[in-house]
Each structure stands twice: as structure tokens, then as C-alpha cells.
Amino acid sequence: MNTLNAKKTIPAKARAVIIGGGVSGCSVAYHLAKLGWTDVVLLERKQLTSGTTWHAAGLIGQLRASQNMTRLAKYSADLYVKLEAETGIGTGMKQNGSMTVALTEERKEEIYRQASLARAFNVDVREISPDEAKAMYPHLNIGDVKAAVHLPLDGQCDPANIAMALAKGARQNGATIIEGVKVIEVLTKDGKVTGVVCEQAGERVTIETENVVNCAGMWGRDLAARSGVTVPLHACEHFYIVTEPIAGLKQLPVLRVPDECTYYKEDAGKMLVGAFELQAKPWPPKGEKISEDFCFDQLPEDFDHFQPILEMAINRMPMLETAGIHTFFNGPESFTPDDRYYLGEAPEIKGYWVAAGYNSIGIVSSGGAGMALAQWMNDGEPPFDLWEVDIRRAQPFQKNRLYLKNRVTETLGLLYADHFPYRQMATARGVRRSPIHEHLKARGAVFGEVAGWERANWFAREGQERQYRYSWNRQNWFDNQHDEHMAVRTGVGLFDMTSFGKIRVEGRDACRFLNRLCANQIDGPNGRIVYTQMLNRKGGIESDLTVTRLSETAFLLVVPGATLQRDLAWLRKNLGDEFAVITDVTAAESVFCLMGPKSRELIQRLSPNDFSNEAHPFGTAQEIEIGMGLARAHRVTYVGELGWELYVSSDQAAHVFEALEEAGTDMGLTLCGLHTLDSCRIEKAFRHFGHDITDEDHVLEAGLGFAVKTDKGDFIGRDAVLRKHETGLDRRLVQFRLTDPQPLLFHNEAVVRDGKIVGTITSGNYGHFLGGAIGLGYVPCRGESAADVLASNYEIEIAGQRVKAEASLLPMYDPKATRVRM
Structure with missing residues (x-):
């Protein structure tokens, strides 16, 4: 001690x-x-x-995957520079820069995209050629280096x-x-x-x-x-070596070679070589508890595990071949799913x-x-x-130790893996499944995972391989998505959205409680569905949801599967003296989204209920008979078409699915995946929580003022909404379409207004009906009218290349929403 x-x-x-x-x-x-x-x-x-x-290892890399994570990393770097003067303790902080090199064209695309992102976040960055990398790092073998980026204010510390x-x-x-x-x-x-x-x-x-x-x-x-x-x-073993002193070795930038899972740090004339291998070793290996006595402990060496990394490192840095190894280090670090x-x-x-x-x-x-x-x-x-x-x-099941042990074998290596769009986890899969999972699998579903839920992302055709081929360009499911997308726009498609979070709020004061939390008017007739946000006191969006009134005292809240725990926590935190019970009922019901202009014709084949506009208008729910079972049909949409979300008791879900499939055979009913749900919603400029709208985004600047009713009485965030009405908007969420149909938008590409970077794309996908990549992004507009915002010239910077874009404040697809009310 x-x-x-x-x-x-x-x-x-x-x-x-x-x-x-x-x-x-x-x-x-x-x-x-x-x-x-x-x-x-x-x-x-x-x-x-x-x-x-x-x-x-003490690497200080400022650029992270988002603006706020970059903000935190930049804060750390600035703090560590100042700490020495404040406390008198040397932090070893050196801003000697960092360099990342790409050995493949795909990695080159990734690091160039990161460079565009760095510029958008005001991080100093420069794309450099292999020869410039060699000049900066003379010991580097650049024979197969395609490109590099340099961040001069990165560094290292003690x-x-x-x-x-x-x-x-x-x-x-x-x-x-x-x-x-x-x-x-x-x-x-x-x-x-x-x-x-x-x-x-x-x-x-x-x-x-x-x-x-x-x-x-x-x-x-x-x-x-x-x-x-x-x-x-869960902890994993993390390996690095430190060489003996190398003659003439001077201060160098931190070097990352992600294609070889390695990083290099010069320190006091020695070289540290560390690894983020793709298949890691969880520790303790059998899930035992960590010893009570653990203190400055090292783990046993495993040279066989590290040897493939070292062989690549010697090729990359030939001087290592003759350098003696001073330390072979193995120590535990904790990783998350x-x-x-x-x-x-x-x-x-x-x-x-x-x-x-x-x-x-x-x-x-x-x-x-x-x-x-x-x-x-x-x-x-x-x-x-x-x-x-x-x-x-975090999902409650994720504390399971076997799940964690299996998953962290993969997450250690993700730091340096190719960060392809739509990349799916390979380990610890299959924990949460819809009742029709096997049905979908038999019909070609290729699954992704969110919050532990297995969800059909796309459907392979007969004879097509059922797995992702990742790329920054059009991936192997692009044409599948096109066909699914067009089926929803012109015929009828079926999505399994059982993963929706479902929360029941009931009791004497349930309505009063929800009206205090929600910005829209919740107090409507039974069967009414209200699209709303729950706001914080700054007018930021804490939750994006629908609220369906089931009875005088019972309401169903439907939220994204990924935000369920957050939404439950927000409700419970803000429950005051009202008598209301909050229950997670996610597992009780499956949800099938039947969407497209032919959806009414199909559902009428299976149900004696009346689905006309008069009997079942948009924004209402009713109990229906379907096949030989019962369901609750919600007339809402996240794809911008006529359609119903069918809430079916989990025990009847397989029957209802089979009945829908049989009835839709001669109508061209198409099974659709989450990629298509996303491409349809972005054409309609529907917002996605966590990307387009967050607790930092004001509800009016997000373009959601139509879902706010300030005249209903007090609710959390009302004052901030009224203030924003008075002071005006500082920025607006704009929809963009690339005029060139080839490039793709995913997320975080730089938005360029009249030649200057002003923000980033918050979410992107391909608009198969509109014929180009579509993205949403915020544009500063203090003191400007809507017309002023649209009068500018816009481009989107993708991996250093600027592509012309059209901008709109109204949805480019069906701006008057006539299709959902057909």
C-alpha cells in the first residue's frame, strides 16, 4: 500500500x-x-x-467516429497538455502526430472518408502519398502502401x-x-x-x-x-512488444497499419509494437472471477498467438528484424459487446x-x-x-458471461477492422429471435443484429449466397434492396418488425403522465395513434415514438428496439405523483408491417373487418380478425406508403404470417428487410433517432414542430419550444439527393454549402425510387429564411471528392403525404 x-x-x-x-x-x-x-x-x-x-500504450488519437466522441478526445488531448503545469506531474504528453496507412483500395476509401470527417470536425488532417509517408517515417516499407493520412496534433503520453x-x-x-x-x-x-x-x-x-x-x-x-x-x-488479453534501444531511432509519429492489426510507438529510442488481432483471447479464459490479489499483474506470454502479427511487423518495419525484444507484454483490458x-x-x-x-x-x-x-x-x-x-x-441479457466471453473475441479486433457500412457482428448471435425467424431464414433472409435481436436485413434470391460482401461501394445486396424497395412503392411488401420496443403505460393517471412527458396531444379517443417526441427541458429529443390509446386508462408506446431501455428509464425517472404503471411488453407481440399501395387489397382477403379510409383512417388502431387469429391493426407507416402495422400475439404470429404469405402469393407480396425500410424512410425524410435526432437536437430545428402542441398545457420542454419560436432557428434539418446516381451516402459525409463545410450527413441510404443517394443533415441558418437556405449551392464531400447535391426542406418523395392516405 x-x-x-x-x-x-x-x-x-x-x-x-x-x-x-x-x-x-x-x-x-x-x-x-x-x-x-x-x-x-x-x-x-x-x-x-x-x-x-x-x-x-497511451496513444492520443483525436478523430473518433462522431462529432461528440471527437469533441471528448480533443478535450482529453488539451487537458493532458495543461495538467503538467497545474499539478507538477509530467504527463509525457507529446503531440508528435499520427499517421494511418492503407494497404488496400477499400482501406484507402475508409481513411479518406475519415479525413473528410476530420475536416468537418475541425481536426487538422492531411492526405499524404506513400512517398510523403516514407519521408515522415523513414523505417517504413511502403511497397504495398496505397495511401496515408496524417494528423499532426495527435500524439502519445504516459x-x-x-x-x-x-x-x-x-x-x-x-x-x-x-x-x-x-x-x-x-x-x-x-x-x-x-x-x-x-x-x-x-x-x-x-x-x-x-x-x-x-x-x-x-x-x-x-x-x-x-x-x-x-x-x-469482459476482459481480453492485449499484447505488445517493446524492443531493445535501436541506434539512431528518433521521435516519430504514432503509426497505425490497421490492415495488419498493428500500431507502432517510438518511445525513448525503443519501438513499441501492439496488436488488435481479429480473433482475441477472452480473459479469464473460462469466465472465472479475476483474482482478488490482481495488482500490476501480467498474463502469461503466448508467442504463438502474437507471431503472425510480429511477422507482418518485421516486413512493415525491416529494422525490427535485428532489434532485440526487451519486453513481451500481455495484460488484460475490458471490452464491450x-x-x-x-x-x-x-x-x-x-x-x-x-x-x-x-x-x-x-x-x-x-x-x-x-x-x-x-x-x-x-x-x-x-x-x-x-x-x-x-x-x-445496454440490454439486460448482455450481462450474461458466456455471451460476453464469445462476443469480446471479436470486439477487440474491431478497432482496426475495416469499418464497412452495414458491417454485422459475427459472434454471440441468435439470442433474441422473432417467432417467424425460421420462416424468414427458409425464405432467404440475411440477418443483422440490433440490441440482440436477429432481424432480416435483406432477402437473398434463389442460388444467391446468403452473406454480406462488404464494400464502400455497392454491396452484393444492392439489387435485392432495389427490388424490395420498388415492391413497397408499387405493390406490397412485408417487414417483420417484432424487434420494436413496446411499453404499456396504464393506470388512473396514465394520460396525464404521458401528456406531461410528450410534446404532442395524447388525450384523444380510444384507438387514436399519436406520433410524438419526449423532450428534455432544452427542447432536445429524448425519445421518438408513437403512443396508441388502447382504453381510457391504457396506452401502448412503440419505440425503436435499440432505445427501449433508454425510453423505459426516461419514463420511470420522470414518473412523479401520478398513479401509472410502466411495463415492458416487447416480447408479448410480434409486429408485421404490411406496406404498399396493394396492402389494403391484401389484408381484405384475410379479414372481414373494414379497412376503408372512413372506417379505418390514418393514425388509428382497431382490433381485427385475421386468418383464424386476432391482431391489432395500426394504420401508420415508416416507409411513406399506405399500410398497416399488425400487432399479433406472439403465439399466433407464425399462423398470421403464413396466412399473409399464402394470400399474397398471386399479388407479388415481397418479403422486405431493414435495409429497405431505411431506404424508403429516408426518401420520405423520416427521422431516425440517434442519427438525425438526438437529445441535443431541438425539436423545431429537426423539422418536427407539427408534432408539438404548445396549447395543450405544460409539458417537459414546452418553454424551450416557445423560446425557439421567438428567437428563430439556428439550423435546419435538410434532405439532400446526389445528382450523380453512382456515389453512396452512409453517415458522416461532409455537407458543403457554397464551398464551405458546414456540417455532416446524419444518415444516408440509396433512394431507389428517386434515383440517387439520399442523406439528411443540419445546415446552420441563423437569421435566414427557408428560401435563403435553399438558394445556396450544396455538395457532399465523400472521401475527399465533392459531389453536387439537391437540397429540400420538404420530403422529396410524396411531399404532401397523399400516398399514406390512399
């Missing part, structure tokens, strides 16, 4: 208790103390940095010293840090944190607190599970916060993550959209 903290007194009360003294915990303590939380206690079971932080500097800064601002204290239990009452029981030198002590922060790294899952909280992560870390308040317990699971980018992430979490704890809401890393995206 560090003598500095020998038998330090544990306080009886604290405003927050942080569990874990790695770089993440130290950052949270530092930032809370900076905000004036002086009664913060950080408890470390052994010594600071003794889990993972001490052996991290991870352990950064943690120590953050810890010292936290102490200087009033926080207490105590080593050698093991947390036994987090105490709760009525769903809220009340305290922490810990053990110091054999004695048990209780700290009274309302806030606990789980920064326990690879111990985080088990610690959370003891409180009934889901934190899905989707390769993104966890931040925020756990939905199960109020006051239980999480900052863990950093997937080998903990050093560059923790500075910004600690800042963001501290702000979140202080203000009661995140400082900006953090949905990518929000703990509420």
Missing part, C-alpha cells in the same frame, strides 16, 4: 463515492472536484493504476502519470483518494443509492452517499451485478453512475469522459448527445 495513504480515515459521508483508481476514476474525481464537489471520495482496492491503466496527475489535481481541489480499500456492497433503498460498504485493513466501514460511480474497469460487470445493474463488459464504452446513470438505480469498458482507448477517452460524466452528475443531464456511449443502450 502507498504510504501516502496508509490507513487514511474513510469519511462517514460523501456527496459521491468513486470506485476504481484507474485513469477513468481519477478523471471523474478531478472533474467533480473542479465543479466544486469537495466531498468526493475515490476508493481504490489496491493501488492507483494497478488494473489496466499502468500498462496502456498513462500512469496522467492518472497520477488527475489524482493530484483532484486532491488539490478537495477530493479524498484512498488506496487499499475494497468496496463490498452498494447500498440502496427505494431504487436509489444510499451508501457504500467497504473494507479497509479487515475493518468494514459504511459511507453514506447518494452517488456512486462504477469506474472498476474489468471488475465493473461483477460489481454492478451485485446491485442488479447491467454493465456488460459493441466496442463503445459506458457512461451515464444506470437505469436500474438512481445515483448509480458508470464510466467503464473503454475497449483499449481509455487514455484518450477518459479525460473527456470524466468531464462529461461530472457535468452530467452536476446538471442532471448530459452536456451534449452521448447516446453512442450511454449505459442505457
Whole structure:
């Protein structure tokens, strides 16, 4: 134990208790103390940095996959530069730049797309030729290098010293840090944190607190599970070597060669070579608990596992052939099922916060993550959209250890894998399935996975291989999507959307409660379906959903499968004195979306009910007979056509599907996948939560003012809506269509207005009916009219190439929505 903290007194009360003294915990303590939380206690079971932080490689790469993740990484880099002056502890921070090289045309496309993204995020970046890469990195074999990008403000640091500097800064601002204290239990009452029981030198002590922060790294899952909280992560073995000193080796940029799963860092005349291999080794290998004594421990060497990486490294950097190996290192790091870390308040317990699971980018992430979490704890809401890393995206089943052990074998390698659009996970699949899964599989479905749900993404034709061939260009299912898309536009298509999240809210005050949370008017007749958003107090969008009134006191909320836990948490958090019961009923019903101009004709073959506009208008639901079963038919659409969502009890789902399929045989009924759902919705400019609309996007700027009723009385966000009406819009969500039919849009391409980058594409897909790639993106418009916004010339920058685009504020497909009311 560090003598500095020998038998330090544990306080009886604290405003927050942080569990874990790695770089993440130290950052949270530092930032809370900076905000004036002086009664913060950080408890470390052994010594600071003794889990993972001490052996991290310390790479500081500022460009991440989105604007806000880049914002956090840039914050970390800036903080680590300043920390030394503030605390007197050297952080080893060097902004010696980084370089990524591509060995294939596909990787070249990826890194050039990343460069366009960097420019949109105001990160200094330059595309360089192989010869320029060689000049910058003389030891590099460029024989097969296709291209490279250089980020001059990236760099490297000393991870352990950064943690120590953050810890010292936290102490200087009033926080207490105590080593050698093991947390036994987090105490709760009525769903809220009340305290922490810990053990110091054999004695048990209780700290009274309302806030606990789980920064326990690879111990985080088990610690959370003891409180009934889901934190899905699992450790993997992570390998690197450090050479003996190499004569004449001078300061170099950090080098990444993702096609060979390797990174290179020069440090004090030695070379560190690390790996993110595609098939990783979970640790402990049989899912055992990590030893109580684990502290600055290394794992056994496995040279056979590392040898293929080393052979590629010697070819890439020939000087390594004669360099002696000083250290062969293997240490554990924690990984998550989707390769993104966890931040925020756990939905199960109020006051239980999480900052863990950093997937080998903990050093560059923790500075910004600690800042963001501290702000979140202080203000009661995140400082900006953090949905990518929000703990509420975790599904309860994902804490299963066998699932995690299987999945993390893949997620370690994802950091350097090709980040192709539509890339699907290969491991730990098949956990959640629709009742008609086998039916769809037999008919050619190729499945993707969201929140554990297996969903048909596209349908292969007879004789066509049933798997993805990934590319940045048109993938092997592009023509399948075209046929499915056109069937929905001209005939009739059927989607299995059983993965929709379904929440039942019922009780005496259910209507009053929902009207306080929702921006639209919920108090309508039975059978009415209302499209609405739940807003935060800034007018940002917390949830995008439909609310169907089933009876006077019962409502069904339908949300995306990926946001179900988030939406449940928002409802429960905001339930006040109203008498209302909130129940997740997702598994109770399957959902079949029957869509297209021939959908009425088809459903009338199977049901004696009246589906006319008079009897069943758009935006209403009614119970129907169908085949020999019953369903609830909701007349709504996410594809912009006449159609019904059929909610069928799970036990009758297979029968109803078979009846639909048989009745539709001579009508050309086409089974459709999620890729087609997305391409149809983007032609109609329907928003997608998490991309086009987030808790940072004002509902009026997102173009959803039609779903807001300020005259109904008070609701969360109403004041922000009224203020925005007065002050005017700062930006607008615009729909774009590329005039060249060849290029593709996916997400995060740069939006160029009159020659200047002004934003990014929030979501993109191919508009098969409109004949070109379609994207949505925000355009700044302070003081401008709608006509001013549309009067500009727009281009979209894709991998460094600018492509002309048409812009519209109305949906380019069926702008008056006549087709849904046919």
C-alpha cells in the first residue's frame, strides 16, 4: 500500500463515492472536484493504476467516429497538455502526430472518408502519398502502401502519470483518494443509492452517499451485478512488444497499419509494437472471477498467438528484424459487446453512475469522459448527445458471461477492422429471435443484429449466397434492396418488425403522465395513434415514438428496439405523483408491417373487418380478425406508403404470417428487410433517432414542430419550444439527393454549402425510387429564411471528392403525404 495513504480515515459521508483508481476514476474525481464537489471520495482496492491503466500504450488519437466522441478526445488531448503545469506531474504528453496507412483500395476509401470527417470536425488532417509517408517515417516499407493520412496534433503520453496527475489535481481541489480499500456492497433503498460498504485493513466501514460511480474497469460487470445493474463488459488479453534501444531511432509519429492489426510507438529510442488481432483471447479464459490479489499483474506470454502479427511487423518495419525484444507484454483490458464504452446513470438505480469498458482507448477517452460524466452528475443531464456511449443502450441479457466471453473475441479486433457500412457482428448471435425467424431464414433472409435481436436485413434470391460482401461501394445486396424497395412503392411488401420496443403505460393517471412527458396531444379517443417526441427541458429529443390509446386508462408506446431501455428509464425517472404503471411488453407481440399501395387489397382477403379510409383512417388502431387469429391493426407507416402495422400475439404470429404469405402469393407480396425500410424512410425524410435526432437536437430545428402542441398545457420542454419560436432557428434539418446516381451516402459525409463545410450527413441510404443517394443533415441558418437556405449551392464531400447535391426542406418523395392516405 502507498504510504501516502496508509490507513487514511474513510469519511462517514460523501456527496459521491468513486470506485476504481484507474485513469477513468481519477478523471471523474478531478472533474467533480473542479465543479466544486469537495466531498468526493475515490476508493481504490489496491493501488492507483494497478488494473489496466499502468500498462496502456497511451496513444492520443483525436478523430473518433462522431462529432461528440471527437469533441471528448480533443478535450482529453488539451487537458493532458495543461495538467503538467497545474499539478507538477509530467504527463509525457507529446503531440508528435499520427499517421494511418492503407494497404488496400477499400482501406484507402475508409481513411479518406475519415479525413473528410476530420475536416468537418475541425481536426487538422492531411492526405499524404506513400512517398510523403516514407519521408515522415523513414523505417517504413511502403511497397504495398496505397495511401496515408496524417494528423499532426495527435500524439502519445504516459498513462500512469496522467492518472497520477488527475489524482493530484483532484486532491488539490478537495477530493479524498484512498488506496487499499475494497468496496463490498452498494447500498440502496427505494431504487436509489444510499451508501457504500467497504473494507479497509479487515475493518468494514459504511459511507453514506447518494452517488456512486462504477469506474472498476474489468471488475465493473461483477460489481454492478451485485446491485442488479447491467454493465456488460469482459476482459481480453492485449499484447505488445517493446524492443531493445535501436541506434539512431528518433521521435516519430504514432503509426497505425490497421490492415495488419498493428500500431507502432517510438518511445525513448525503443519501438513499441501492439496488436488488435481479429480473433482475441477472452480473459479469464473460462469466465472465472479475476483474482482478488490482481495488482500490476501480467498474463502469461503466448508467442504463438502474437507471431503472425510480429511477422507482418518485421516486413512493415525491416529494422525490427535485428532489434532485440526487451519486453513481451500481455495484460488484460475490458471490452464491450459493441466496442463503445459506458457512461451515464444506470437505469436500474438512481445515483448509480458508470464510466467503464473503454475497449483499449481509455487514455484518450477518459479525460473527456470524466468531464462529461461530472457535468452530467452536476446538471442532471448530459452536456451534449452521448447516446453512442450511454449505459442505457445496454440490454439486460448482455450481462450474461458466456455471451460476453464469445462476443469480446471479436470486439477487440474491431478497432482496426475495416469499418464497412452495414458491417454485422459475427459472434454471440441468435439470442433474441422473432417467432417467424425460421420462416424468414427458409425464405432467404440475411440477418443483422440490433440490441440482440436477429432481424432480416435483406432477402437473398434463389442460388444467391446468403452473406454480406462488404464494400464502400455497392454491396452484393444492392439489387435485392432495389427490388424490395420498388415492391413497397408499387405493390406490397412485408417487414417483420417484432424487434420494436413496446411499453404499456396504464393506470388512473396514465394520460396525464404521458401528456406531461410528450410534446404532442395524447388525450384523444380510444384507438387514436399519436406520433410524438419526449423532450428534455432544452427542447432536445429524448425519445421518438408513437403512443396508441388502447382504453381510457391504457396506452401502448412503440419505440425503436435499440432505445427501449433508454425510453423505459426516461419514463420511470420522470414518473412523479401520478398513479401509472410502466411495463415492458416487447416480447408479448410480434409486429408485421404490411406496406404498399396493394396492402389494403391484401389484408381484405384475410379479414372481414373494414379497412376503408372512413372506417379505418390514418393514425388509428382497431382490433381485427385475421386468418383464424386476432391482431391489432395500426394504420401508420415508416416507409411513406399506405399500410398497416399488425400487432399479433406472439403465439399466433407464425399462423398470421403464413396466412399473409399464402394470400399474397398471386399479388407479388415481397418479403422486405431493414435495409429497405431505411431506404424508403429516408426518401420520405423520416427521422431516425440517434442519427438525425438526438437529445441535443431541438425539436423545431429537426423539422418536427407539427408534432408539438404548445396549447395543450405544460409539458417537459414546452418553454424551450416557445423560446425557439421567438428567437428563430439556428439550423435546419435538410434532405439532400446526389445528382450523380453512382456515389453512396452512409453517415458522416461532409455537407458543403457554397464551398464551405458546414456540417455532416446524419444518415444516408440509396433512394431507389428517386434515383440517387439520399442523406439528411443540419445546415446552420441563423437569421435566414427557408428560401435563403435553399438558394445556396450544396455538395457532399465523400472521401475527399465533392459531389453536387439537391437540397429540400420538404420530403422529396410524396411531399404532401397523399400516398399514406390512399
